[in-house]
Structures are given as structure tokens and as C-alpha cells.
Amino acid sequence: MKLSVERLSAGYGSIEALHDVSMCCETGETVAIIGGNGAGKSTALNCICGVVPISCGEVCLDGRDISDEPPHKIARMGIAQVPEGRRVFPRLTVLENLEMGAYMIDDKAVFRERLGYAYDLFPRLHERRWQNAGDLSGGEQQMLVIGRALMRNPRFLLLDEPSLGLAPVVVENIFDVIAGLVKTSEVGIVLVEQNAAIALSIAGRGYVLENGAVILDASAEALLSDDKVKAAYIGG
Amino acid sequence: MNDKSIALFENVVTKYGWLLFIIIIILVPRFVISDYVVHVLVLIALYTILAESLNVLVGFTGQFSLGHAGFWAVGAYIAALLMLRAGFSFWTACVVSMAAGYLAGLFLGIPSMRLKGDYLCIVTLGFGEIVRILAMNLEVTRGPMGLPGIPSPEIGEFVFDTEKSMYYLCWAAAFLTIYATGRMRHSKFGRALMSVRDDELAAVSLGVNIAYYKVHAFGIGGMFAGLAGALYASWTTFISPDVFQFSDSANIFCMMILGGLGTIAGPVLGAFLLAGLPELLRGFAEFRLIALGLLMIALMIYRPGGILGSYDTAGGVKKIRRRRIEREADTNVT
Structure with a gap:
């Protein structure tokens, strides 16, 4: 399957946040979107998910324009967004959060299998399953939202700043898991990150966004060795 | 432990x-021989239904509503009119009242899709007032003169015309409501309501249709309030617009908050405290409202989550049930 945005523009009021952006991601690959603050990275993800309305262009899933669908329908098509800022359901337990992740799964056997899969990826969630999600540490909450998004076996996983505000060792742990996902399942990952070095280390391709436009589009290796990218986003 | x-x-x-x-x-x-005590306990049963149904809206879904007396009035008037004018039996009238409460909830729920917090409060407050003013001015409700002579429920030969018989009927309805909301708390439907409460964006990203749940929370809240209304009309045999004031909406709201928002036992406790305590404190005459006010302030300072706030009495059942699912999932892990 292929998820793509074609000549997408979007904005908030009179401010244009994205201008003529085209990107794509296929199942089985990891694509990184890097860029500084306010470059439009999160807006791009929110447009794909239908949370932010687009002003022109298309969002296509396997060639079909889905930009007019309401956000919950887009989510049901197998596009799982993990919004920025670790948005767990704080007053539900870890297990209840994961059950919400399986909201669209009615088959109990499938649910148990997915639950086992999530616990396999993040054993910490299994230890904490009776606790309220609001009481978890930041890293555990990030594990929970990723595990929750994976409960329904999505075709595409859209991760918004998973490294934000986490200790380096936790970030490494989480990115190891993300890197492993593509190898073990047929999922396409779109990874939005400010931490360009770590994002490009697990991605196959990458887009660099600046002021709402794609300024670079290349393989991860090429981007990592690009002087401009190095200077602006990796620092040396 | x-x-x-x-x-x-x-x-x-x-x-x-x-x-x-x-x-x-x-x-x-x-x-208890005193009819007065039984009378107060019937009132508590009705407030239990009202507070518990408001809890679905506020405690589960996080939608603040200050118009619950409006649903109560809708149920009471529909039941009363059907029994008086159309000769319906109490039971059919009661079912229609619940349906009317449900529809009124959907109707009020539609603006709620776009509104939150204080704005939603104002809309729901307006709804409660509109219902009361309609009852005050419509021909069919006889305005401030109210509707007297509402018949009692009957089963065959048996008529629920004593305090004690209504006591059992109202508490049966209260337990039905408690059971229904308790079951809902741990169902897929209930979890979806709570996910909307906790984080709308995250809920949407999992495929939850937020509008559907917000509107249906109002519908279900309205439905049980309609049940309380039908029972109330039949119990007192007389209703007038004065009964369904804004102060009642606020009172029901306080019962729920005081007992423990989002818990199952909390609203029951709140109904006992706020409907029962004023009666117990009657000896203090004009000081009783002050005493009640002070009690509420103290409770909110020392137990901001409500008396049962940190202790969800349905939690234990949930965990035992969950453990069964868990064990089977565990075997998949290892």
C-alpha cells in the first residue's frame, strides 16, 4: 500500500503552514520528515489524518483521495497517528489504554494476540498494566502510545516527535523498537523528528521541510552526508 | 499491599x-414506621437515578451539564400528560418518557459536539430553563397551576399508592440505573466515553467517532433522567414548573461531584448526603444551608476528587475480570 500527499497546502487562518508539499510512504519502509520548529512537520501529519483541513492538494491512500473523510474514518483505514506529546488517556489504566487501541477489533482472539504483541515490544507495559496511564514516566507513556497505536495492526504508523523530552537512553530504546517494526511487520512508518540524526539512522528515506515546503528529498544516507543538513539539523 | x-x-x-x-x-x-423517613428515602432514590445519569455525561464523558433538571422535567411532564390525557398506563408512559428523555438528550447533544467546558455549561443551563419556561407557558401543561391527579403505577390489582410501595419501585429503578452505569463503565462503550473525556485527539486517532459518543452520552443521561421524572410524577401525583428549578440541576451536579466524579458509588453517596442531610439538619433551622455549604467547601478542599474519588468501587471487579483476559494474553507472550 502507498500513502501519499500530492501538492498539499494547508494553513491556520491566513497563515500558510504548508505550501505545495508532496511526499509518499509505502508499507515496509520508514520515511523521516525532519526540520526545525514551525517548519510544518506536525501540520503535515495532521493533514494526513484529517485533523487539520487542507486548503488544496490531495491525501491519497493507494491512489484514492481520502482528504474529505472525517478523522476517525481515516484512522479506520489503517492509518495510526501517534500525536505529539504522549497523549495517553491518563485516567484509564495501561490495559484500558491498550484496549482503546483495539477499539476497532471485535475478535477477542485477535485482541489477545495484539496485546501479547504490544507487551512483547514493550515489556514495561506488561509490568505496569494495572496502573493509571497518567502515573507512568514519560518514556513509559511514549511506549504506551506507540503500543496503543499498534494494537489494531495499522498499515501506516505516523509518529510525531517520539523523542520529545525523553532521556537519551529511553529514546534509543524506543527507536530500536521502531526500527524493528518494519523488519517484522508490513507497516509503513512516517517519522516526524527534530532529532534528525536518530531519525535518519533508522529511516530509509527522508524529507527536509523548511518554512512549509520540501527543500530536500533523498535517501537517509545522502541526507546524513549532506552539508546543509549537517549544519542545520545535526550540528557538525 | x-x-x-x-x-x-x-x-x-x-x-x-x-x-x-x-x-x-x-x-x-x-x-422504619415513619412515613416521613420513607418519603425522604424515596427522594434519595430519585436523586440517585438523576446523579448517576448525570455521571454518564460529566463523569464518564467530561461534558459539563447544568441542565439535568430539564431532562427530569421532560420525563415527568411526558409521563403525566400521557397518563392524564391519553389514558396510558404508568409503565407505557414511563417507557415513552425514557424515550423522550433520550431524544431530548440527542437534541441537546448536537450543540455539545462543538462546545466544551463553560460554554457547554451555559447551553445546558439554557436548556433547563427553556424546558421550565415552556412548562410554565404552554396550554397543555397548565402553566404554573401544574398537573394534579397523576395516577399511581398499577400491576393488575396492586396499586403503588403508598410511600412504601413507591419506595420499593423507586429503589428498584435506582438499582437498575446503578447496574446499567456500572456495566457501562467497563464496556467498550464506556471506555470510548472516557477516552473522549481524557483526550479527544488521541481518541480520534484510534478511530473513535467523538461526535457519536458525545451525543449518545447526552441521550443516555437524558433517558435515565426521564425515568426519574416519570417516577417522580407518579409518586407525588402533582407536578408544576416550580419543581424543576435550576437549583435542582445544580444540586444534582453537586451530589455527583461530592460523592466522586466518574465513580459508580459516588453519586449514590452524594444523593444520600445532599438529599438526606438537609432533612437531618432541620433542627438547625436557618443555619442548615450554611452548615451544608461549609461541609461542601471542606470536602472540596480535603477531597477534591469527591468522597469516593480515589476509590472506584467497581475497580475491584474490573481487575478480577481483566486478570482472566490477562492470563490468556500472558500465555501468548511467553
Whole structure:
């Protein structure tokens, strides 16, 4: 399957946040979107998910324009967004959060299998399953939202700043898991990150966004060795 | 105590707590001769239904509503009019009242899709007032003169025309409401409501249709308030717009908050405290409202989550049930 945005523009009021952006991601690959603050990275993800309305262009899933669908329908098509800022359901337990992740799964056997899969990826969630999600540490909450998004076996996983505000060792742990996902399942990952070095280390391709436009589009290796990218986003 | 023993303890307390409560409620009329006490307890049963149904809206879904007396009035007037004018039996009228409460909830729920917090409060407050003013001015409701002579429920030869018979009927309805909301709390539907409460964006990203749940929370809240209304009309045999004031909406709201928002036992406790205490404090005459006010302030300072806020009495049951799912999932892990 292929998820793509074609000549997408979007904005908030009179401010244009994205201008003529085209990107794509296929199942089985990891694509990184890097860029500084306010470059439009999160807006791009929110447009794909239908949370932010687009002003022109298309969002296509396997060639079909889905930009007019309401956000919950887009989510049901197998596009799982993990919004920025670790948005767990704080007053539900870890297990209840994961059950919400399986909201669209009615088959109990499938649910148990997915639950086992999530616990396999993040054993910490299994230890904490009776606790309220609001009481978890930041890293555990990030594990929970990723595990929750994976409960329904999505075709595409859209991760918004998973490294934000986490200790380096936790970030490494989480990115190891993300890197492993593509190898073990047929999922396409779109990874939005400010931490360009770590994002490009697990991605196959990458887009660099600046002021709402794609300024670079290349393989991860090429981007990592690009002087401009190095200077602006990796620092040396 | 570890997680497991806490869960076990909570489970025992919860299960036997409710059982004990039901037994006490059943036995009370055998030992209490005073009709006045039974009368207050019927009122508490009705407030239990109202507070519990408001809890679906506010506690589960996080939608603040200050118009619950409006749904109550809708139920009471529909039931009364059907019985008086159309000759319906109480039971059919009651079912229609619940349906009317549900529809009124959907109707009010539609603006709620776009509104939150204080703005939603104002809209719901307006709804409560509109219902009351309609009842005050419509021909069919006889305005401030109200509707007298509402018949009592009947089953065959038996007529529920004494305080004690209505006591059992109203508490049966209250337990039905408690059971229904308790079940809902741990169902897929209930979890979806709570996910909307906790984080709308995250809920949407999992495929939850937020508008559907917001509107249906209003519908279900309105439905049970309609039940309370039908019972109330039949119990007092007389209703007028004065009964369904804004102060009642606020009172129901306070019961729920005081007992413990989002818990199952909380609203019951709140109904006992706020409907029962004013009666107990009658000896203090004009000071009783001050005393009640002070009590509420103190409670909100020392137990901001409500009296049962940190202790969800349905939690134990949930954990035991979950453990079963867990064990099977565990075997998949290893």
C-alpha cells in the first residue's frame, strides 16, 4: 500500500503552514520528515489524518483521495497517528489504554494476540498494566502510545516527535523498537523528528521541510552526508 | 499491599458492599414506621437515578451539564400528560418518557459536539430553563397551576399508592440505573466515553467517532433522567414548573461531584448526603444551608476528587475480570 500527499497546502487562518508539499510512504519502509520548529512537520501529519483541513492538494491512500473523510474514518483505514506529546488517556489504566487501541477489533482472539504483541515490544507495559496511564514516566507513556497505536495492526504508523523530552537512553530504546517494526511487520512508518540524526539512522528515506515546503528529498544516507543538513539539523 | 491484594480487597468490599446496601434498602421499611423517613428515602432514590445519569455525561464523558433538571422535567411532564390525557398506563408512559428523555438528550447533544467546558455549561443551563419556561407557558401543561391527579403505577390489582410501595419501585429503578452505569463503565462503550473525556485527539486517532459518543452520552443521561421524572410524577401525583428549578440541576451536579466524579458509588453517596442531610439538619433551622455549604467547601478542599474519588468501587471487579483476559494474553507472550 502507498500513502501519499500530492501538492498539499494547508494553513491556520491566513497563515500558510504548508505550501505545495508532496511526499509518499509505502508499507515496509520508514520515511523521516525532519526540520526545525514551525517548519510544518506536525501540520503535515495532521493533514494526513484529517485533523487539520487542507486548503488544496490531495491525501491519497493507494491512489484514492481520502482528504474529505472525517478523522476517525481515516484512522479506520489503517492509518495510526501517534500525536505529539504522549497523549495517553491518563485516567484509564495501561490495559484500558491498550484496549482503546483495539477499539476497532471485535475478535477477542485477535485482541489477545495484539496485546501479547504490544507487551512483547514493550515489556514495561506488561509490568505496569494495572496502573493509571497518567502515573507512568514519560518514556513509559511514549511506549504506551506507540503500543496503543499498534494494537489494531495499522498499515501506516505516523509518529510525531517520539523523542520529545525523553532521556537519551529511553529514546534509543524506543527507536530500536521502531526500527524493528518494519523488519517484522508490513507497516509503513512516517517519522516526524527534530532529532534528525536518530531519525535518519533508522529511516530509509527522508524529507527536509523548511518554512512549509520540501527543500530536500533523498535517501537517509545522502541526507546524513549532506552539508546543509549537517549544519542545520545535526550540528557538525 | 501489592496490586493483586489491593484488587482482591477492593473486589470483596465492592461485591459485599453493594449486597449489604441492597439488603439494608430492602429491610428499612420493615423497621422504619415513619412515613416521613420513607418519603425522604424515596427522594434519595430519585436523586440517585438523576446523579448517576448525570455521571454518564460529566463523569464518564467530561461534558459539563447544568441542565439535568430539564431532562427530569421532560420525563415527568411526558409521563403525566400521557397518563392524564391519553389514558396510558404508568409503565407505557414511563417507557415513552425514557424515550423522550433520550431524544431530548440527542437534541441537546448536537450543540455539545462543538462546545466544551463553560460554554457547554451555559447551553445546558439554557436548556433547563427553556424546558421550565415552556412548562410554565404552554396550554397543555397548565402553566404554573401544574398537573394534579397523576395516577399511581398499577400491576393488575396492586396499586403503588403508598410511600412504601413507591419506595420499593423507586429503589428498584435506582438499582437498575446503578447496574446499567456500572456495566457501562467497563464496556467498550464506556471506555470510548472516557477516552473522549481524557483526550479527544488521541481518541480520534484510534478511530473513535467523538461526535457519536458525545451525543449518545447526552441521550443516555437524558433517558435515565426521564425515568426519574416519570417516577417522580407518579409518586407525588402533582407536578408544576416550580419543581424543576435550576437549583435542582445544580444540586444534582453537586451530589455527583461530592460523592466522586466518574465513580459508580459516588453519586449514590452524594444523593444520600445532599438529599438526606438537609432533612437531618432541620433542627438547625436557618443555619442548615450554611452548615451544608461549609461541609461542601471542606470536602472540596480535603477531597477534591469527591468522597469516593480515589476509590472506584467497581475497580475491584474490573481487575478480577481483566486478570482472566490477562492470563490468556500472558500465555501468548511467553
